[in-house]
Amino acid sequence: MKKLLLITAAISVLGAPLVSQASPEDDLKAFRGYFMERFPNVPLEEFANGVYAIDPASREQWEAIEEFPPYEIAIDEGEELFNTPFKNGKTYASCFRNGGIGVKSDYPYYDTEKGQVETLESAINACRTKNGEKPLKWKQGKIASLSAYMAYTTRGQTIDIKIPHDQRAVDAYEDGKRSYYARRGQLNMSCAHCHVDNSGNKIRADLLSPALGHLSHFPVYRSKWGNLGTVHRRFAGCNKQVRALPFKAQSPQYRNLEYFLTYMSNGIPWNGPGARK
């Protein structure tokens, strides 16, 4: 109970000035402005490259890695899966606009019929179940490969997430925002503590990446994982690092967080799948 009170208190203290009045448009302006001021030599589109946008030393290594990208096999696997018909003869292409090519930019969006945020991964699994197939596991493996292929065909488009004039959509956005600024876990840290307040600072030997542009490059191949993972896998990893119990992949909490954070990356190019440490 004490913990719960503490968390509520933390949310109200931290969230109040940010959560209450501002519209998503105002939030975006302030959020982007903060990072443009903090890193005045980094052009907006460069924030798609995470920590490599602000650190020349690690950027060199990263560029070397990108010459033979570790996610390439996953893109190929994803393409093959994408084009392999289900038992009913249909393919993933039947479920998406434009046959599923270059449509990662449609996600996440607020689905007014379902009353929740739809993500690319949730749309992939919805496509499977609609066609009589079992859903895939959420965080890695085939779903990450499919997502990687779809992200790859979307490269070069600009992130342009819309928050429709529907109170439920705004609520989902606000929930994601609150989540981003709320302290959690035994270490009592919010996402923003590291990736807003201390972006560009070092936590031990690691440079903290700026939150601006964070959602451009998923799914991501992390050297630490040795394979590809979805953004919800990454969220869970962050939660664990502050010793908080992670939410489930595709839980409302993570869907809303993805909604908020992707909106905050509006104006930055989609460049997934990415490679990170």
Add this chain to the structure above:
Amino acid sequence: MQKTAKNPRVAIGALAIILGSFAIAPGVVSAAEASAVEEGKKIAFHRKKGNCLACHKIAGGSLAGNIGPALVNMKARFADKAKLRAKIYDATVSSPNTIMPPFGKHKILTKSELDKVVEFIYTL
């Protein structure tokens, strides 16, 4: 630091013998304190415990982060040792928006571990 680490262990042996029947003599206390400083340093540097180097530069530690201030001149910055302890126990009391974890309040460190860390930090 390495040199002082050896003597206190001998002193602690002596302390164990003495403790049963005597009040703690001044000489023994200082040896115990030296030992607390050494133990505090280990706890402070341990990644799963204090992990102070994640954010603070500390003499004797490598690859320190730069999120918080370097831990130097601690006696000048905290004339009252209790204030330093309170800061480590729950830094949000004095700095509501701090990133610093509340080591005591959230039981990241036990009371005894926290006391030792304070002893160590206060020598910096």
